[in-house]
Amino acid sequence: MDEARARDVLAAAEVLPGPVADARLLALGENAVFAAGDLVVKVGRDAELLDRARRELEVAAWLAGAGVPAVRAAEPKPLLVEGHPVTLWHRLPDPVRPAGPRDLAELLRLVHALPAPDFGLPARDLLSGVERWLRLAGDAIDPADAAYLRERRDGFATAAAALTPHLPPGPIHGDALPRNVHIGPDGPVLVDLETVSADLREHDLVVMALSRDRYGLPAEAYDAFTGTYGWDVREWAGCTVLRGARETASCAWVAQHAPADPKALTEFRRRVASLRDGDEAVRWYPF
Numbered sequence: 001m002d003e004a005r006a007r008d009v010l011a012a013a014e015v016l017p018g019p020v021a022d023a024r025l026l027a028l029g030e031n032a033v034f035a036a037g038d039l040v041v042k043v044g045r046d047a048e049l050l051d052r053a054r055r056e057l058e059v060a061a062w063l064a065g066a067g068v069p070a071v072r073a074a075e076p077k078p079l080l081v082e083g084h085p086v087t088l089w090h091r092l093p094d095p096v097r098p099a100g101p102r103d104l105a106e107l108l109r110l111v112h113a114l115p116a117p118d119f120g121l122p123a124r125d126l127l128s129g130v131e132r133w134l135r136l137a138g139d140a141i142d143p144a145d146a147a148y149l150r151e152r153r154d155g156f157a158t159a160a161a162a163l164t165p166h167l168p169p170g171p172i173h174g175d176a177l178p179r180n181v182h183i184g185p186d187g188p189v190l191v192d193l194e195t196v197s198a199d200l201r202e203h204d205l206v207v208m209a210l211s212r213d214r215y216g217l218p219a220e221a222y223d224a225f226t227g228t229y230g231w232d233v234r235e236w237a238g239c240t241v242l243r244g245a246r247e248t249a250s251c252a253w254v255a256q257h258a259p260a261d262p263k264a265l266t267e268f269r270r271r272v273a274s275l276r277d278g279d280e281a282v283r284w285y286p287f
Contacts (some may be wrong), residue, residue, distance in 0.1 A: 006032030013081045019068040044085035052080040054083040056194040070190040099181035101225035103188040103264040124197035130252040137255035148222035156245040163238040176204035206242040214284040
């Protein structure tokens with residue numbers, strides 16, 4: 001789904017306060033995210049994401065009831081428009097500063113203290129999207145690379161299922177990065193709730209460890225995160241397994257953009273090569 005298609009769906013949904021042309025594109029990935037007036041509208045890539053969109057709205061209502069600062073839904077149910085799920089959200093005030101690792105840690109402590117909601121949350125299956133992302137990549141990527149990632153996926157899925165956690169399992173954000181925190185006038189707010197799950201709390205902490213090792217997060221910033229949260233996941237024997245699973249998923253996620261974006265293909269090849277070489281020091285770049 002490109003921006004033009006997403007705008008067509010947005011027009012068909014008839015949910016905006018003004019012309020579709022005036023809506024500002026904020027992000028384009030599995031969802032196209034637009035801002036217009038007091039609304040943010042998310043248009044999902046395909047109908048397979050409808051259940052996830054429905055659950056994200058349930059999660060938003062649950063977090064609101066629990067008093068966790070998080071993005072709030074403008075409508076309680078998703079729409080399905082021309083095969084695309086569409087959800088509406090209250091637009092947040094402009095950020096007062098960028099979010100940092102310490103802000104993320106503060107919110108994770110709140111989420112990790114919650115009991116599971118009564119509507120039930122799925123496990124955080126990091127690897128569930130690998131097949132779909134590789135399918136979307138199609139012939140743009142080397143079939144041998146796709147086969148390699150499928151083999152890694154299967155191996156890490158088995159290894160992750162056998163892990164013994166250090167922390168008590170429960171609700172997690174699922175994609176715990178500072179980019180999913182918005183700093184408004186009243187403080188940090190959690191956004192992007194579509195991966196909220198019930199699983200090992202370590203999933204949320206491995207994300208930042210990988211940011212330190214692969215994406216250039218400074219050591220002092222990582223230390224601020226672990227100091228605020230109160231524990232460093234790298235002390236846990238299972239960290240390597242969850243890291244490997246997330247690296248596999250991250251490679252496949254980039255692959256879906258390869259058919260339309262040469263930069264995505266370059267980044268995909270860099271990531272796969274570093275995994276094949278077993279080189280954990282190769283720098284990856286956000287995409």
